[in-house]
Amino acid sequence: MYRLLELTNLPDADVVALAQQGREVAFRELLRRYQRPVFSLVYRMVRDRETAEELAQDTFVKVLSHIDQYSPEFKLSSWLFKIANNVAIDHLRKGRLATVSMSGNPEEGKSFDVAAHSPSALDALEAREIGSSIERAIGALRPEYRACILMRHVEGRSYEEIAATLDLPMGTVKTYIHRARNELRKLLEPDRKS
């Protein structure tokens, strides 16, 4: 029988093959390898720790429940990040609620803001984790730019991998990353000057 330590040095494809045989220890090894990068990506996308936990769990449940459908010609990490990104983007789209003025005047419509609440321990943790200037700047980017720049410079993926993961042309990925860098430069400029 396999033990968790014996799987540590196996490549992803071999661990997945064991998971497809129903070896629970292989499922745990895949979780151990990817829970941190997947959670990091989702957390930086949605900027809320509780939500990120739920969405990251959903990602793994979807992947592990359908592990028998995984094909080794694709990288497991690309599949994981693709689902994580889709889950995060779907959440962000649902979260953009708009209110409409009673008089029907479109100029009075505004975005729905959650009422301010007194800071909790979770808020303090989030402030420490994603409160730095670079994290706030990343959080201010458009979701599409954010996903690309996180995969490029945090996860170290190549342009080709990002394009395959996000189902985007490579030219679009490069454009998004270049624009993201430009926006980060502008957002961080006041900090640099001060």
Place this chain on the structure above:
Amino acid sequence: MDRHLLPEELEQLLDGDIGADIVPLEAHVRGCSRCQAELNQGRRIIEAVEHAPPLDPSPLFAIHVMTQVHVRVPWRVSARDAIERWAERLTPRSRPMRVLAGAGALATATVLSAGCAWLLTHFNAALFVARLVATRVGSSAVVVGHGVATTLLGGAGPQAALVALVGALVAAVILRSVVAVARRQRPLA
């Protein structure tokens, strides 16, 4: 180059692109403090993003995931595991018993090998006996099967049983193909 670098040219340098069109850009940067400053700022931003610390989920994350995942064990893996457990239980723990088990296995293998050698040297006789046994067993199976089908289903019983068997095999093959196609087409996310 008598102008400053365009934003896309700076991005090419930040991406670490190589090629003939990069050489003049690098040459310009070496001699232009403004473009050098822009390039350095871009590099600092990339470094800041690259050094963003990894964020850990809660300690119970893996447990929460595993409670929601149903681990399916294919039947052939269960069967193999059962055989391995059974073989493990039968394997003697002490050295003297393992020696005795090994001797017994060797004796059995020797007898079987001798039997196979005898069969090979007396091939015609072995073939005759095998054909005789097969004919007798086959005839008995047909007689018993015919009797059972006639008793259960009447005069047309054997034919009906044959048709039902063929029909069941065809249905099983079709169902397996449909399930395989449906699984491949199911969306993941």
